[in-house]
Amino acid sequence: xxxxxxxxxxxxxxxxxxxxxxxxxxxxxxxxxxxxxxxxxxxxxxxxxxxxxxxxxxxxxxxxxxxxxxxxxxxxxxxxxxxxxxxxxxxxxxxxxxxxxxxxxxxxxxxxxxxxxxxxxxxxxxxxxxxxxxxxxxxxxxxxxxxxxxxxxxxxxxxxxxxxxxxxxxxxxxxxxxxxxxxxxxxxxxxxxxxxxxxxxxxxxxxxxxxxxxxxxxxxxxxxxxxxxxxxxxxxxxxxxxxxxxxxxxxxxxxxxxxxxxxxxxxxxxxxxxxxxxxxxxxxxxxxxxxxxxxxxxxxxxxxxxxxxxxxxxxxxxxxxxxxxxxxxxxxxxxxxxxxxxxxxxxxxxxxxxxxxxxxxxxxxxxxxxxxxxxxxxxxxxxxxxxxxxxxxxxxxxxxxxxxxxxxxxxxxxxxxxxxxxxxxxxxxxxxxxxxxxxxxxxxxxxxxxxxxxxxxxxxxxxxxxxxxxxxxxxx
Numbered sequence: 307x308x309x310x311x312x313x314x315x316x317x318x319x320x321x322x323x324x325x326x327x328x329x330x331x332x333x334x335x336x337x338x339x340x341x342x343x344x345x346x347x348x349x350x351x352x353x354x355x356x357x358x359x360x361x362x363x364x365x366x367x368x369x370x371x372x373x374x375x376x377x378x379x380x381x382x383x384x385x386x387x388x389x390x391x392x393x394x395x396x397x398x399x400x401x402x403x404x405x406x407x408x409x410x411x412x413x414x415x416x417x418x419x420x421x422x423x424x425x426x427x428x429x430x431x432x433x434x435x436x437x438x439x440x441x442x443x444x445x446x447x448x449x450x451x452x453x454x455x456x457x458x459x460x461x462x463x464x465x466x467x468x469x470x471x472x473x474x475x476x477x478x479x480x481x482x483x484x485x486x487x488x489x490x491x492x493x494x495x496x497x498x499x500x501x502x503x504x505x506x507x508x509x510x511x512x513x514x515x516x517x518x519x520x521x522x523x524x525x526x527x528x529x530x531x532x533x534x535x536x537x538x539x540x541x542x543x544x545x546x547x548x549x550x551x552x553x554x555x556x557x558x559x560x561x562x563x564x565x566x567x568x569x570x571x572x573x574x575x576x577x578x579x580x581x582x583x584x585x586x587x588x589x590x591x592x593x594x595x596x597x598x599x600x601x602x603x604x605x606x607x608x609x610x611x612x613x614x615x616x617x618x619x620x621x622x623x624x625x626x627x628x629x630x631x632x633x634x635x636x637x638x639x640x641x642x643x644x645x646x647x648x649x650x651x652x653x654x655x656x657x658x659x660x661x662x663x664x665x666x667x668x669x670x671x672x673x674x675x676x677x678x679x680x681x682x683x684x685x686x687x688x689x690x691x692x693x694x695x696x697x698x699x700x701x702x703x704x705x706x707x708x709x710x711x712x713x714x715x716x717x718x719x720x721x722x723x724x725x726x727x728x729x730x731x732x733x734x735x736x737x738x739x740x741x742x743x744x745x746x747x748x749x750x751x752x753x754x755x756x757x758x759x760x761x762x763x764x765x766x767x768x769x770x771x772x773x774x775x776x777x778x779x780x781x782x
Contacts, residue, residue, distance in 0.1 A: 347533070350481055354493050356535040358483050359434050360409040360466035361491070364418055364442070364456070364527060366426035367402045406484045406528035407431070407456065408537060410468070410567065414460040417567055418527030419542055420447045423454050425722070431458050434491065446570030449695065450511050450578075452542050453563055455570045466529055469536030471559035474498055474515060482519055482541065484528035494520050503556060504638040505543060511578070513642050514556035515539045521555040530557040539563075565646060578645035579670035581620070582613020584700060585637050588625060596625060597661035603627040604637050607701075610748065614671040620657075627663065628656035645673060674750040691756050691781045692732075692764070693725015694718050698748045699737055707735060709772055714747055715739035730779040732768065739774065740767035756781075 405422030409415070416431065423429055429442040440458045447454035478498045485491055496519030503514040517530065521544050530539035539557030546552050569576045585604040593601040603625040609616050626634050630653055634640050647653065649672035657664050696716040697703075704713055715737040721728045738746060741755035742765055756764060759781065766777045 347479075350493070350495060350533070353481060353531070353533060353535045354483060357466060357481070357529065357531050358491060358493075359464035361434060361483050361529060362407045362409060362416060363432040363485050364405045364407050364416075364422055365402060365430045365432070365439075366405070366423050367428045368425045404485065404488055404524050405526045408466050408527075408529045408540070409463050410465060412461065412463045412465050414458040414463060415445070415571065416442065416456040416458065417540060417563060418454055418456060419540065420449050420452045420454040422527045423447065423456065424449070425724075429456065431456070433460075433463075446574040446576075448566050448570060448576045451558065451562060451566045451576070452510065453540065453558065453566045453570070455567055466531070466537045467535070468560045468564050469532055469534065469538045471515065471538045471561045474501065474532070474538050474559075476500060479533050480517055480519065480538065481531050481533070482521075482525075482528055483531075484525050484541075486522045486525050488524065496520070499554075502636070502639060505545070505556065511562070511642055511645055512556075512638065513559055513562055514542070515559055517555045517557060518553040519555055520551045520553070522551050523549060536560075537563075562642075562646075577648055578673035579647040579649050579651050580613070580673035581615040581644055581668055582610035582671060583615045583620060584608045584698075585626070585640065587635075587637060596623075596658065598625070598658060602633075602635060603658060604634055604640055614668055618666055618668040620655075620666070620668070621659070623659075625658035626655055627658055628654075630654050631656075644670065649673075674748065674753070692727045692752075692779060693722035694727045694732060695720035696738065696749050696752060707737065707771070709737065709769065713737065713739075713769060714745070715769060716746055716749060716752060726779050726781060730777050732766070732777060732779070733770070735770075737769040738766050739769055741765075743767075 403422070405418060407416040407418035407422075410417045423444060424447070429444070431440045431442045432438045433440070437460075440460070442456040442458045445455040445457050476498050479495065480498055481493065481495050483491060483493050496517045498515055499518050500516040503516045504512040505514070515530065515538065517539075519530075521541060525541055528541050529537050530541055532538050538560050540560075540563050541555060541557045543556040544551060545554040545556070566576055584607045586607050588596075588598070588601045588603050588605050590601050592605060593599075606615075606620060606622055606624045606626065608622055609620050626640070628634055629640065629643060644653070647670060649670055651670045653668050653670060655666045655668060657666055695718070697719050699709075699713065699715050699717050703717055704711070707717070718727075718732060718734055718736045718738065721732055721734055738752065740746060741752055742759055744751070744755040744758070746752050746755060762781050764779045764781055766779060768775055768777050
């Protein structure tokens with residue numbers, strides 16, 4: 307079975323273009339009308355000379371709690387006596403992981419993946435020069451995009467210039483430099499295999515560049531660069547049945563990284579726009595049933611009560627044909643575009659409703675970070691009152707979790723092993739339906755319920771595999 311792997315246990319990720327096994331490298335094929343290249347590309351050494359000094363190795367250490375496995379935990383008799391609680395995890399010795407980063411400002415700002423530094427108690431940076439073990443602090447991190455910005459005390463550092471990832475074409479040569487599996491700085495090459503990829507829509511914003519570069523564990527946070535030596539992506543994931551490289555890697559586009567990075571540096575957090583709807587592609591059958599001549603647009607499946615879409619008058623069954631005059635056909639691209647506009651932006655939608663085309667304007671709301679308790683900062687630790695990350699329960703997720711139709715709540719997608727929820731036995735995959743008897747349908751509801759809590763305990767109504775239990779969580 308194929309697995310998506312966040313490539314952080316070692317170092318940075320780099321992408322490389324494979325050459326033919328025999329004969330010289332062939333000339334680059336240019337689009338019609340473009341000026342020809344004078345001769346084949348025989349070496350990438352000059353590009354590497356410019357890029358490599360701006361690539362760093364990131365070493366993060368953290369306390370680790372290993373979950374004990376109890377085969378009898380799912381026994382109904384055990385749950386009857388112990389309320390379905392998971393035994394408390396046992397404290398383990400500290401663990402060190404390696405990742406990579408890119409220097410983006412000469413005064414010590416470094417861009418990397420969020421998962422490289424998530425939960426770290428201490429972060430150290432090694433420069434490509436002889437400088438090693440430099441302490442770094444987290445300027446800001448953003449789990450939905452899997453990006454983070456670090457700061458070290460330094461000046462006059464070499465910087466990697468950011469390119470325009472929108473101009474990247476499938477088939478373009480790309481390079482990567484990093485420290486895979488801690489073997490030392492390594493250069494690889496590849497091509498851009500695809501654009502606009504997404505591996506998951508749940509609680510994240512993705513618009514990956516796909517590459518066939520050899521990528522392995524520990525390469526997270528490293529740069530993907532073009533043949534001009536410009537950063538076009540931050541390597542983040544690989545698709546593999548074994549966890550090793552099979553030539554399917556994913557990088558966060560530089561334009562998305564730049565937007566997130568600038569907000570993290572200036573504000574310490576990222577603000578995103580939100581309509582408050584769930585959408586799905588328009589199939590041929592749906593198009594015919596709605597009177598569309600061909601499949602186009604995206605179908606609104608549900609509208610969040612009180613959200614921006616509901617206030618504007620959007621309804622389930624509406625088809626969004628255009629956003630600000632631009633055709634809409636991809637659900638992930640639509641979500642990313644709306645998010646990038648930011649809260650309070652005024653957008654124009656062209657809708658298909660009742661076999662007719664209509665216009666509607668929506669003032670965007672603010673997308674709520676799906677961490678039910680905000681991080682406390684510092685070393686990038688996940689903290690807060692509960693220490694969990696949640697996402698709305700969609701019909702698809704409900705089906706995957708084998709829940710009854712009509713079940714509502716939020717799905718726990720991540721649990722901080724040091725947090726209060728973990729100590730109370732909350733697990734990934736649990737569905738929280740109530741917090742202190744208040745029904746919750748989205749991450750904002752969880753936050754609001756916690757703010758109204760007047761005592762030191764939050765009582766959660768948790769649906770686990772179709773069975774509901776009340777779980778008291780002492781608040782930290």
